[in-house]
Amino acid sequence: AQKVTQAQTEISVVEKEDVTLDCVYETRDTTxxxxxxxxxxxxxxxxxxxxxxxxxxxxxxGRYSWNFQKSTSSFNFTIxxxxxxxxxxxxxxxxxxxxxLTFGGGTRLMVKP
Amino acid sequence: EAGVAQSPRYKIIEKRQSVAFxxxxxxxxxxxxxxxxxxxxxxxxxxxxxxxxxxxxxQLPKDRFSAERLKGVDSTLKIQPAKLEDSAVYLxxxxxxxxxxxxxxxxxxxxxxxx
Numbered sequence: 001a002q003k004v005t006q007a008q009t010e011i012s013v014v015e016k017e018d019v020t021l022d023c024v025y026e027t028r029d030t031t032x033x034x035x036x037x038x039x040x041x042x043x044x045x046x047x048x049x050x051x052x053x054x055x056x057x058x059x060x061x062g063r064y065s066w067n068f069q070k071s072t073s074s075f076n077f078t079i080x081x082x083x084x085x086x087x088x089x090x091x092x093x094x095x096x097x098x099x100x101l102t103f104g105g106g107t108r109l110m111v112k113p
Numbered sequence: 114e115a116g117v118a119q120s121p122r123y124k125i126i127e128k129r130q131s132v133a134f135x136x137x138x139x140x141x142x143x144x145x146x147x148x149x150x151x152x153x154x155x156x157x158x159x160x161x162x163x164x165x166x167x168x169x170x171x172q173l174p175k176d177r178f179s180a181e182r183l184k185g186v187d188s189t190l191k192i193q194p195a196k197l198e199d200s201a202v203y204l205x206x207x208x209x210x211x212x213x214x215x216x217x218x219x220x221x222x223x224x225x226x227x228x
Contacts, residue, residue: 033214042221043202043222043224044219045204045219046219047216047217052214091155091156097214100169101146104155105153105154105155106154
């Protein structure tokens with residue numbers, strides 16, 4: 001069975017600080033996909049990134065970066081120089097086959113000015 | 114390109130009443146999903162459609178929940194009768210196809226409060 005754990009339920013930082021959101025997953029499949037979504041107060045889940053199990057290269061997109069490590073079953077997300085607009089709940093999710101997404105419990109990030 | 118549309122955005126009902134939610138996926142997306150998100154938790158899949166056929170409804174409480182996607186485009190999710198524990202946000206998502214793993218795009222959700 002697949003499982004995603006986001007141990008940090010809430011993180012508070014001051015603007016311009018760097019912050020890392022942790023994600024640990026469990027799966028028995030060798031082929032799987034990992035995702036990060038952002039959920040602002042408006043409620044809509046916004047897609048951020050998708051990574052397949054065969055691609056362990058780290059990815060950077062502007063202030064966002066992701067660190068995928070199969071050895072520790074982790075897919076961590078770092079925001080550099082955080083901004084108030086980054087305040088949201090962030091979800092890590094896993095998909096094995098058939099497109100069913102299993103979400104973690106989410107991490108609420110609060111960025112204070 | 115228009116995103117996933119959902120209505121209504123908010124609904125308040127009393128327990129034992131019925132309620133229906135509507136979803137219009139992104140144009141061309143064959144696969145449609147309904148998720149339930151209880152406050153403080155991650156979304157949980159209720160049902161997945163591929164065109165107008167059900168792919169996975171293993172987590173749908175079929176004694177009170179039903180969903181349909183008659184023409185392979187729009188979908189409705191119904192709860193009858195509602196219970197207090199059904200209070201949640203109901204999210205609709207769509208993706209291109211189900212042959213491989215496709216990225217799911219989500220609508221704004223319908224926030225349901227059962228009193």
